[in-house]
Amino acid sequence: MCPLIPDPLRYDLKIIASWIAPESKVLGLGCGEGDLLFWLKKEKNVQERGIEIEESKVIKCIEKGISVLQGDINEEMEDYPDNAFDYAICSQTLQQVYQPSKLIHSMMRVAKMGVVSFPNFGHIKVRMQLAFTGCAPVTRELPYSWHNTPNIRVLSLNDFERFSDQVGFKILKKAAIKTKTTNRQGKMVNFLPNLFATYGIFLIGKE
């Protein structure tokens, strides 16, 4: 597949990619057009599988040579045996699922580790918008209005850490990041991450 060279990854995906061990088995949940899986296959020689519900995105994945199943992530995960993968990656999808704890449980069943990333609802812009306009926040990271948003489970970095105790998984690594408009570039946020990070990325493991 030499003519296809992966595009430079989005900043958040770069961080996720840096956490994935070469030659590992990776399951991408809601993998979209497969940019991350494609990069991992080319650069880290992983064995990839994706799950994506939208036909047009599934076709894009297969055009790239990514193995992908069209379907619902919860349903499709059921058929895999325990620990079939080294990593299950759920990038910017957790905030859109109806039962996040069920999803995390399934991820922790089919894979040894999980990667979860999501837009931070504790970001200062979100807080200010609600405080000063009194309206549901609309930001670059969460660009929808209250009535048409797919993001039904908005959460902050702190929420996720608390959630780990309640659901029963371990946080192995975390990255709080702030991205620029293009999302190609960004930086780590070390000072008051729950206030200044636009996204949180967590590597999680079993307790």
Place this chain on the structure above:
Amino acid sequence: MSEYIGQNPKGVSVGIVEKQFFNFAMPPDRLKLESLASIGPVTIAYETCGTLNLEKSNVILVLHALSGDSHMAGYYDPKDTKPGWWDIMVGPGKGIDTDKYFVICSNIIGSCAGSTGPSSINPETGTEYGTTFPHITIGDMVEAQKALIDHLNINSILSLIGGSVGGMQALEWCVRYPDMIQSAIPLATTTRHSALAIAFNEVARQAIMADPNWNEGHYYSGKRPDMGLAIARMIGHITYLSDESMRLKFGRKLQNRAALSFEFGAEFQVESYLQHQGNKFIERFDANSFLYITKAADYFDLAAQYGSGSLVKAFSKCRSKFLVVSYTSDWLYPTYQSKEMVKAMKKNGLDVSFCEIDAQWGHDAFLLPSDRLDNLITGFLRSVSFDTGSVKI
């Protein structure tokens, strides 16, 4: 499957192709069949496009459906008005690119387009087999193809691609010869016929057998059961379409008239369409072949045959990479049947991709021009070529 062959919109073609024949199971040998009967000698008609590379690693086997033949692409003669049945997919720069791959398509045993079937002469009697032809299965079709592939000195197939009954052959190949098959693309197909599919086939067969000209299958020296075969084809066409496609294509539109004429002619367009399809079919197809091939499709049940009822077990020896494609409006082999096979493949840890294409044209959608299917097949073949290092891309 229907005939959709027409001029290729992209204007490129593989050019002139030749119908070739392979004879095997010569006396004293015979081809053993799953029914425990045997037959010989056997002729298989086939066509090849593209060039076999030195390593013999760029082989793609295209498997045709119920009423297809070996003429998948190009023209036999520059004067031909129509190219082969899958010319939109097979050719230079197309979904199955003949500049890269060596593509083979053979006519199935039991058919009537050059391969041995009920309309062939039985050398023992000097007359057509008719219904003395032994019952065949999808497995027998695969065995005959395997004999051809061996004859061509090929021991690895990069990809098997087939829709409908062709998809069944692809699946059967993967289960029978797991070490030979690098990948497979089963399109709009199933691992076993549902009661609905068997029911439609049985009505079609009854239409043929009720035709007085059928004469228990021995009609080759007299009038043929044309009416029965045409009705069988009409029934088939209903299953290849969908409620939606018939509504969009015909609705309740009338044929060549402004108002109902209160007669038993073809008043509605859908009636006229089906009659036309039936009449076209009798010119090129043999009624007994239709009986035998539909039976073979009805017998097909991978789970029962290879997994003691478990589809997961049936796929346990498979090693191939799969791309399974279904169509939203296919009511002959609906998406749930494709999902069942995908599930069984996943449980075996097989590398499988699945896509359900949103199309209103029913079961036959796989034969219609579609950039989506072209791109899926191109991308998948490219990745298999890369993974196996078999074709320089």
